[in-house]
Amino acid sequence: MRLHRLEVAAFGPYARREVVDFDALGADGLFLLHGDTGAGKTTLLDAVAFALYGTVPGARGQVKRLRCDLAExxxxxxxxxxxxxxxxxxxxVRSPEYRRPKRRGDGYTTQQARASLTWLSCPPHGHAADGVTRIDEVGRTVQRLLGMSAEQFFQVVLLPQGEFARFLRAETTEREQLLERLFGTQRFADVERWFRDLRTTRGRELERRRAATREWVARLAQVAETEAPEEPGLEWVTEIRQRASAALAAARQEERAAxxxxxEAEATLQQRRSAADRVRRVRAAHxxxxxxxxxxxxxxSWKSEQAAARRAHPVAELAAELDRVTERLEHARWEEAAAERACSTLGFEQPQAEVAVLRSSAAALREQAGQLAGLVEESGRQVEDRDRLARLEEEAAYAAEQAAAIGEKLEGFPERMQQLxxxxELASQAEAGLEAIRAREQEAAAALADADRLPELQRAVERALDAERVAVDDHQAARATLLDLRERRLAGMAAELAAGLSEGAPCPVCGSDEHPAPAEASVDSVGDAEERAAAEREEQAGQRRDLAVNARHRAENDLARLRERLSGRTREELAKNLTEIGAELRSLSQRAASKARLEVSIRTAQEEADDLTADRTKALREVSEARAQQRALVERIEERAQRLEAARGDFTDVAERREHLVAVSEAAEKLAETRSVRAAAEQRLDEQRGTMLDAARRAGFATVEDALSAARPQARIAELERSLAEAERAEAAARGVLEEPELRGVSPEDEVDVESAQQAVESARSRAESAFAAVRACSGRAHDLDSLAEHFRCALAELEPAEREYAELDALTDVVNGRGQNARRMSLRSYVLAARLEEVAVAATARLRSMSQGRFSFVHSDAAGSRGTRGGLGIDVLDDYSGTVRPAKTLSGGESFLASLALALGLADVVAAQTGGALLDTLFVDEGFGTLDSETLDVVMDVLDELRAGGRVVGLVSHVEELRQRIxxxxxxxxxxxxxxxRLEGGMPVAC
Known part of the structure; x- marks a missing residue:
């Protein structure tokens, strides 16, 4: 990461827009931010942090008041x-949330926070070229590219010396909090909690198993009707099962005897019951x-009464018929009188006339009623037409209401059609965007595949580096051998030339013809052939070195291209991005899938609107038709009413007059009919009386009264026959019983004792039932004990390994959480933090020894604290002058500054390496230089000079005057x- 340009406006103490050109300021690799106390040096660092993460470090970030009070x-x-x-x-570009005066009116309004990220070069793979405008997306993009959180950035890039001085003197808990934020050890805390939760879960499961085992013991004791021992085992279960088996055997033996x-008792009872039944049958027959x-x-007497009743039966039947004829005559007279009264009531003028006259009058009245039948039908149609007129009014009103209601429905259809x-349109847009989101999904999948290839490429680079180092070592060894041979040959060149001298021949070196002391070859002399062979080996090693270098370059280029495509995104981020794109794709797919449904809905809605329009037109047409029918029907009703008024006479209507005529004709006809029936009934009565007297005399009776007194109802005759037959059958049956072989010799005076045999049977049955119940109880108890014993054995078999597993888990959980057998009282998280702190101490020691000229070194301690508190995060200082390890709290002010600066730089190196973040080309060191003497300041400056090696820019924040002379x-x-x-000093002024 390299900073180029910073602009602040109305931020902190800066009321106007101020610009810091880091390219010009950091051209030398080391620059100084200086000024009076409170001028705003640290605010510039806060501005850098705010631009990147939207927050500022330390307590200043908790106030959330970033606007300048002096700004316009x-x-x-x-x-x-x-x-x-x-x-x-x-x-x-970021702006915080702040309150500003309203542009119109009085008072204040809240200016919302905003952020934007614009790419000034080619954007990373997977990022839009037009940048990012959402605050959360800007934060995620920055954190993904830098590879570290805001807190890690504040500790790694902005080195606050005061905080590290407190870190040196802090207690274990405070150090732990800072290290947790920097190294992200929450996953180890999750592991500790996972162990605790697992132990709790397994403890509950173990307690449930123990409770289940105790329940089986209690049920065994309950079924066995005994007390359970304190520590029941399989021996106790075997004992109670044996007792149950013995009790079952005894119960079964008693059951067989009972x-x-x-x-035997039931057989005796059966014999005595048979003997008693024979005596009872003999007694009953006698x-x-x-x-x-x-x-x-x-x-x-029954036989005499039965014979007289059979002779009188025909006379009784004729008497019954005479009674029926007499009853019909009385009924005919009553109906005739009723018909006369009906005719008089209806106004008939000849109720005493003969039958023929009555029938003639009735015919005349029927003819008059027939003439009025047509008008009665018209009267009915008149009522129907009036009802029809009322219905037409209702239909017209209903059709008008329907038309109005349909019109109201049609009013809401434009809005509904607009919504659909x-x-x-949204579904169409979603369908159109499916290809783009699918392309994004493919790109995200490709990026995830690249992330999966990253470890392999890293290993390939490491292998190429190893091969290059081997090739370089081989080449350097071959070159050293060649140089050594050449040096040895040069050293023996005089002897080689001397070997070619001859007497009188000039020397090729000095030209003399005399050779008084020619050089002689030494033991280490080398010839031309050996040198050429060494040169060939050196050339071959050089070629292998070039091949290894090229292979390393190719591997690094492949890795760099892959990292460039990944743009610092981790596999988890890529997987999450792929998941989000997949969710977006599914959402768009669902929305696009609704296009056909919406098209059908639009078509349905349009069809519904057309149907409603047609229905409203139909309703209006029905209103018009009903009104026209009403007018025609009113004219027809008025014309028919005149004819009906003339035909009704003195009656209410024509139907009433016709009904009167019909009733009078029917009454006259009825009177004629009843008179005919009454005359025929009188004649039939006289004939029946003569027939009955002849029948009585033929049956042997003097008078009809004698025959009727001897007559009996059929039921009485049947009863007499049945009584006589039953008496005969009873006598035959009684004599048949006495003649049975098994009853011979049985006297009705004999006595049989059945009660004592019955009592013996009841006693035997009670004993047998008790024995059977005892067998069932013992059998059920034995079966239940067998089943419960098997469950108890299974529960014990499952409980023992569960207890062993829980004991092991409990001990391991205590060790992971810093308790139990953990002698150092260090939890897993503390152990990891201790390892990280040890790395920090090693990295910081190199800086501290250089700045203290070899005097001080950091010493990491993992010993437990006082009174058994957990340890692992102790850090002390080794003083080489005294050879003792002393607490960091004993360092002086300047020594504390050196130690805290070295610790900050070491921590920055470790955190940057651990997070895998981008290369940090810019560092800031804030305050603390005023505690150093000149010599120590020189050493510190040398260390800072080393930091800017490789193009790194280091910025110092201080008001120390001496630094102005050095930087x-x-x-x-x-x-x-x-x-x-x-304002920039030592270079071009910054535009303000």
Missing amino acids: PDTDTEVALELTVQGHRMRI SEARR HRLAELWEQADQRA SAEY PMRLRVRKSRTGSTV
Whole structure:
């Protein structure tokens, strides 16, 4: 990450727009922000943090009051930052939420927060070229590119020395809180909580198993009707089952004995009941014969009465017919009198006339009534037409109401059609956007595949680096060998030349013909062949080195291209992005799928509107037709009313007059009919009396009265016959019983004792039932004990491993949470933080030893605290002058500054490496230099010079005057009553 340009307006103490050009300010790699106390040096760092994350570090971020009180009302509070991250240059503009005076009227209004991110170069893969305008999206994009959260950025890039001085002197809990924020160890806390939750869950399960085991024990004791021991086991269960089996065997033996006794008693009872039944039958037969002997006279009387009744039966039937004829005559006379009264009531003038006259009068009256039948029908139609007239009025009113109601429905259809059209348009847009979102899904899937390939490419780079190092080592070894051989050959070159000298030949070096002392070859001399062979080996090693370097470049390029495509996004972010795109795709698909339904709904709604319009037209037409029919019907009713008025006479209407005529004719006809019936009945009565007297004399009776007195009803005759037959059958049956073989020799005086046998049977049955109940109880108890024992055995078998597993989990949970067998009282999270702190101590020690000229080193301690408190986060200082380890609290002010600066730089290195964030090309160190002497300040400056190696820019925030002399590039911050300003010193002035 490299900063290029910062603009602040109405922010903190800066009332106007101020610009900081970090490219010019950091051209030398080291610059100074200086100014008076309270001028706003640290505010510039707050502005950088606010632009990136929307918040400022420390307590200043809790106040949330960032607007300058001296700014003009029309000046917007704004921070703009241009920076480059992972090769992508961007411009971020943020404005906080603040209150400003209303532009119209009095009072204040709230200006909402806003943010935007604009790409000044090619955007990363997967990002829109037009940038981001949502606050949350800007924050996610920055955090994804930088690879660290706001708190980590504040500790890694903005090094606040005061906070690290407090960190040095802090207790374990305070250190733990800071390290947790920086290193993100929440997952280890989740592991600790997972162990605790699992132990709680398993503890509940174990308690449920124990409770189930106790329940089986209680049920066993209840069924066995005994007390359970304190620690019941399988031996106790075996004992109660044996007792139950013994009780069952004894009960079954008693049941067999009781069943045998019951069968013997029942056999004795059956024999005595048979003997008693024979005596009872003999006694009953003798008793029945005695009764029949006493009824002999009565049976003779029944036979005489039965014979006389049979002779008188025909006379009785004729007498009954005479009674019926007499009854018909009386009824005919009554009907004749009633008919005469009816005729008189209706006004008939000849009620005493003969039958022929009555029939003639009735015919004449029927003819008059027939002449009025047509008018009666017209009278009925008159009523129907009047009812029709009322219905037409109702139909017209109803049709008018229907037309009005349909009109109201039609009024809401335009709005409904507009809504359906809008939804159809959204569905069409969704359908059109499906291809784009599918393309985005494919891109996201490809990016996720790239993220899956990232570890393999990283391993390929590491392998290429290892191969390159081996090739470089081989090449350097071959080159060293070649150089050594060449040096040895040069050293022996004189001997090589001397070997070619001959007497009198000039020397190729000095030209002399004399060779007084030619050089001789040494043991280490090297020839031309050996040198050429070494040169070939060096050349081959160089070629292998070039190949390894090229392979490494290709691997790094592949990795760089892949990282460029990923743009710092992690696999989790890519997977989440793919999931979000998938959800968006499903949403659009659902909306696009509703297009056909909406099209049908629009067509249905239009058809419904057309139908309603047609219905309203039909209703209006029905109103018009009903009104026309009403007018024609009124004319017809008035014309018919005149004719009916003339025909009704003195009656209410024509129907009433016709009904009167018909009633009179019917009454006359009825009177003629009843007179004819009465004359025929009188004649039939005289004939029946003569016939009955002849029948009585033929039956042997002197008079009809004698025959009727001897007559009996059929039921009485049947009763006499049945009584006589029953007496004969009873006598035959009684004599048949006495003649049966098994009753011979049985006297009606014999006595049989059945009661004692019955009592014996009841006693035997009670004993057998008790024995059977005892067997069932013992059998059920034995069966229940067997079943419960099996359940108890299974519960014990499941309980023992569960208890062992829970004991192991309980001990492991205590160890993970810093208790139990954990001697250092360190939880898993504390252990991880201790490992991170040890890495920080190692990284910071290198800085501290350089700045303290080898005197001080950090020492990490994982010992437990006092009174058994947890440890692992202790950090002390080793003083090489005294050779002792002492607490950091004993350091002086300058020494504390060195230690805190070294700790901050070491922590920055570890956090940057641990988070995998972007390369941090810009660092800020805030205050603390005033506690150093000149010599120590020189050492610290040397360390800061090392930090800017490789193109890194380091900014110091201090008001120490000596730093102004040491650092050429400076940003001067001045404060005034109208607001602070900034100016570049040692370079071109910054536009203000």
